[in-house]
Amino acid sequence: MDAHNPHADAHKDAHALVAHAPPGLSWLARASIAAYLPSIAAGMAKTLEWMFRPAVTLRYPEQQYKPRKGYRGEHRLKKDEQGRPKCVACFMCATACPAECITIVAEPAPWPDRDKVPAKFEIDMLKCIYCGMCEEACPCDAIELTETFTQIATTRKEKIYDKERLLKN
Amino acid sequence: MTWLWFFAKIGVALGIIFSLGPVCIMGDRKISAWIQGRVGPNRVGPWGTFQPIADILKLMMKEVIVPDGVDKVLFLGGPLIVFIAPVFGYCVIPFGNQIGEEKLQVVNLDIGLLFIMSVLSVGVYGITLGGWASNNKFSLMGSLRASAQLISYELTFGLTMLLVVMMSASADPLKSASVDLSKIVLHQAEYGWNIFGGATWWGLPSGLIGFVLLFTCAMAENNRLPFDMAECEAELVGGYHTEYSGMGFAMYMFSEYCSMILSASLIVTLFLGGWSFPYLTDPADHSFLAGVISIGVFFTKICIILFLYIQLRWTLPRFRYDQVMSLGWKTFLPLALVNIGYMAVIGVFLEKP
Numbered sequence A: 001m002d003a004h005n006p007h008a009d010a011h012k013d014a015h016a017l018v019a020h021a022p023p024g025l026s027w028l029a030r031a032s033i034a035a036y037l038p039s040i041a042a043g044m045a046k047t048l049e050w051m052f053r054p055a056v057t058l059r060y061p062e063q064q065y066k067p068r069k070g071y072r073g074e075h076r077l078k079k080d081e082q083g084r085p086k087c088v089a090c091f092m093c094a095t096a097c098p099a100e101c102i103t104i105v106a107e108p109a110p111w112p113d114r115d116k117v118p119a120k121f122e123i124d125m126l127k128c129i130y131c132g133m134c135e136e137a138c139p140c141d142a143i144e145l146t147e148t149f150t151q152i153a154t155t156r157k158e159k160i161y162d163k164e165r166l167l168k169n
Numbered sequence B: 001m002t003w004l005w006f007f008a009k010i011g012v013a014l015g016i017i018f019s020l021g022p023v024c025i026m027g028d029r030k031i032s033a034w035i036q037g038r039v040g041p042n043r044v045g046p047w048g049t050f051q052p053i054a055d056i057l058k059l060m061m062k063e064v065i066v067p068d069g070v071d072k073v074l075f076l077g078g079p080l081i082v083f084i085a086p087v088f089g090y091c092v093i094p095f096g097n098q099i100g101e102e103k104l105q106v107v108n109l110d111i112g113l114l115f116i117m118s119v120l121s122v123g124v125y126g127i128t129l130g131g132w133a134s135n136n137k138f139s140l141m142g143s144l145r146a147s148a149q150l151i152s153y154e155l156t157f158g159l160t161m162l163l164v165v166m167m168s169a170s171a172d173p174l175k176s177a178s179v180d181l182s183k184i185v186l187h188q189a190e191y192g193w194n195i196f197g198g199a200t201w202w203g204l205p206s207g208l209i210g211f212v213l214l215f216t217c218a219m220a221e222n223n224r225l226p227f228d229m230a231e232c233e234a235e236l237v238g239g240y241h242t243e244y245s246g247m248g249f250a251m252y253m254f255s256e257y258c259s260m261i262l263s264a265s266l267i268v269t270l271f272l273g274g275w276s277f278p279y280l281t282d283p284a285d286h287s288f289l290a291g292v293i294s295i296g297v298f299f300t301k302i303c304i305i306l307f308l309y310i311q312l313r314w315t316l317p318r319f320r321y322d323q324v325m326s327l328g329w330k331t332f333l334p335l336a337l338v339n340i341g342y343m344a345v346i347g348v349f350l351e352k353p
């Protein structure tokens, strides 16, 4: 076997007792099966101890999981003070996205302070891997990931969020 | 009156096996959950206590799919055989002392131990036939493993039973050894449990080793987890019951627990003093109350053994197939032989009248 594989060595160690016992004494090594009994007893004690520990799982629908700060959930498109989407349709997020799940179609901006606004801004939530790269890439701080943990939908279509849906988040 | 007694006793025996069966299924799931830091089933009924009933109902309402190319008779007969075997075995287990003239045992066979021995091995026919009739390579492989394993461990099982028979003769040299289970229990009630060597101090190591051997072999014969070569999901999809659905599968599952209960009762009867407990039961007291107490003691002991079974299942990892075989043939069999050799030789030299 491969001598550089640590697993192979560990495997050898475990069986060395029986496999490498002197020829006449292999029966003795095998009879040392009794040596396993203390370990089994220790294991039983461990499982018994665990039986009386409180459960670590949540009873989900009743007890909700509260994500920690910085959890990367559904996206949100932010608005500025005047209630306009901050996004300037620069495509930075779509370029940065490793899952390629952001689809943007730009149109000329109706306001003088920017060139473009997104006519269409879609994120396929089922393709998204929630890596947060879009948030990092955005030069206008227009997109961010919220701490929404539960995402429910009954069709795939529902999980393709358009601009309105993302602005609502 | 005798008929009434007969049916009452059948009722108690079947009651033990059919009430403990669902409890075992439930216990298996709950205890595994607790050990793994989970809650376990808790939706159906208070604390999820109706879960096994829901399970069985679900399985009963499912369609029994009989795939093309199976041997229909054997395919449907397999689950029946495994299901009936442990119930059969239970009719010779003494689940209590005497009430009046009536021994608390469905039939008092003189050859109880041999009967159990044969009935225990019938179960594997169901597994083997079911697996073979399924016409599926995985099923066949699983059932072959089951039969190989059973044959290997049956030997140690039998030798350990022989040890018990020798022990039950050792106290009184004038009394001959008996394979009557109720006599074995009475002997233990009088002289001490077999796990502690029965009547003699030099039997202690023999008794302890015998208990461990019997316990492990019983586990191997029931295909319980450290030894569940027959349904090894990792390699064999589902093993012998891959093709089964609905009631057929339910019977395989339930019968695993039934035979667990049977072998737990057997362990209790052979090594842990059956229905007897010091200061709690009196072999000579044949009143109704004492009888009920003795049934209670027996029941409690079975429950403890069953708990151990379940806990062991969730403690130990599964053996590899070759390890199971070498453990059976190269370790357990010689150990059992040495064990009864010791018992026989010392018995002859120390106990000569």
Ligand code: SF4
Pocket: A093, A096, A097, A098, A099, A100, A101, A102, A123, A127, A128, A129, A130, A131, A132, A133, A134, A135
């Ligand atoms: S979180 Fe990652 S995968 Fe999801 S949209 Fe943003 S960049 Fe793409």
Ligand code: SF4
Pocket: A086, A087, A088, A089, A090, A091, A092, A093, A094, A104, A137, A138, A139, A140, A141, A142, A143
């Ligand atoms: S990077 Fe920011 S501003 Fe640019 S398109 Fe994406 S969300 Fe809009």
